[in-house]
Amino acid sequence: MKSRLFATLAAGTLLTCGLSGCSFLGIGSGGPVTLKLVAADYGTTPDTSSQKYWNHLAKQFEAANPKIKVDVQVFSWSDIDGKVAEMVKNGNPPDLVQTGGFADKVAAGQLYTASDVLSIDTQTNFLDSFNRAGNVLGTQYGIPFAASSRTFFYNKAIFRQAGITQPPATWDDLKNDAALIKAKVPGVTPYALPLGPEEAQAETSMWTMSGGSGITDAAGVYSLDSQQNVDTFNWLKQNLVDTHLTYPNPGSVDRQNAFTDFANGKVAMLDGHPTLLQQAHQGNIDFGTAPIPVKNAQVKPVSLGVADWMMAYSANGHRNEIRTFLSFAFNKDNMTKFDQEYSLLPVTQDTLAGMTSNNQNAELKPFLDALPSASFYPYGDPAWDTVSGRIKTEIGKAVQGDPKTVLSDLQNFAVAEAKSKRPQ
Known part of the structure; x- marks a missing residue:
């Protein structure tokens, strides 16, 4: 099934979401903060690279949140872990990394907890099975981003x-x-x-x-x-x-x-x-x-559930800005657009409900139905x-x-x- 892109959100909707997030978090009037986001590439060609998705998302976010900039780097799955390790070693850690695992970063003391950087609305919107899979010793660090089932x-x-x-x-x-x-x-x-x-x-x-x-x-x-x-x-x-x-x-x-x-x-x-x-x-x-x-x-x-994760690094101290960005990135429209572009399954309840009720996704029904009760790899083990x-x-x-x-x-x-x- 080739993905069907959803229409881009209206600028006014994005503005409302972004500004409400800034207001809620009390981001002050100082100079812009730049968030460094590193993401894995789900595309198979330059035309389908995830870089295009993240660049567009960052542009829309920045328009609504002018005091937060987002610098995006997208790497292949074979390169991303090494690139992130090199950034950390060189004293230039990212703020957000979207890739396949998180527990070893927890063991190294590098991450915020999920509750540190997610609003209550965002965190409770994830499927419970994914929140549990993101735990390390009873505390959630892994933030589910995309899923697949078998x-x-x-x-x-x-x-x-x-x-x-x-x-x-x-x-x-x-x-x-x-x-x-x-x-x-x-x-x-x-x-x-x-x-x-x-x-x-x-x-x-x-x-x-x-x-x-x-x-x-x-x-x-x-x-x-x-x-x-x-x-x-x-x-x-x-x-x-x-x-x-x-x-x-x-x-x-x-x-x-x-x-x-x-x-x-x-x-x-x-x-x-x-x-x-x-x-x-x-x-x-x-x-x-x-x-x-x-x-x-x-x-x-x-059914085996497989998840890819977002993780928030704490070294730069950008907790509030990260929370604002994640509230934006995980809204239903943005998540639906990403999932359908790359033939992935949703990790949030509202996106799952929307995709399940859409007749265009009838072939995905066995996979969607399996998500809430799927079993996962031991992601929380370093x-x-x-x-x-x-x-x-x-x-x-x-x-x-x-x-x-x-x-x-x-x-x-x-x-x-x-x-x-x-x-x-």
Whole structure:
């Protein structure tokens, strides 16, 4: 689904919002304050770069708030963390950073809490599940900015060729459907299992949750080597990999490659996020979506929620100005415009309600419905970035060798990292 830009807000509306924010916060009559905003690029070409969105937003904000300037820098996802670290090291820290994680910055004592820089109206407008995911030791630091969730995609044309009438609800259904597809539709990978380094932590999360466990337990403690997870990867190895119902070496397959194969009619089933809707349409694929299959009827339906975050750095002391800008940036119209431009899902209640009621977003309904109850990565753990990185490089071995050994090694690494990076 190619994004549809909403009409730009009328200048009068922006002016009212901005001035009310300034008045409420009591910003004085001194010289202009410049906020330094660093953001990740969601675009794929110069024409779709997020730089254009943020430049436009900054211009509108500055018109309504002449005593606050916003200097915007947008970097690729591969560069942004290094660029921000360099700024901090050189004594030139940003005020706001929009990227993928926050807990390590909390451990380093670099951030304002969310309540420091959000008005009550702004903070209570976020979906509760995202506010909780932004917590570190019970205090919210991560400010949700954009979201994605996952659901099951299947190729209807391939299903018809294989004589399959409905999507699988359980793992046994999936295995049986995959076997039919292998037998009746040659040249097609029945189920994509992308455990390559691009996003293996997502596929791992979905399979462990659908097996009744997860990367962490209910208390947020790493549980990578739980018996349920060992059973899950044994099942994958024995029923999908060893029987040649997925790629020969899932650990070498990235998520985007699996998406491309699905959009080219070469994959019959996989778990995907909203971007795949657009790719599948571009490939003229007759596809459907359904809940992610679970181990059995005793396991509740699952959905993985993935969030990107805004974080507010405290070093420059611009708390009030940051609050004014965030009140503006997170209003419904601005958030809707960004989400629809980049095929993302909303993190605020009013944006979710607006997108859900819009018939143009009918295909997004399974993703939108999943957001309020979605499960998330352990974002609040300062060790998550390094643990996630290790999962990306190692988890593919769990369906090639001994799952218990691989998961035990990952668990030991995760526990040690969490202990070493725990705030003192």
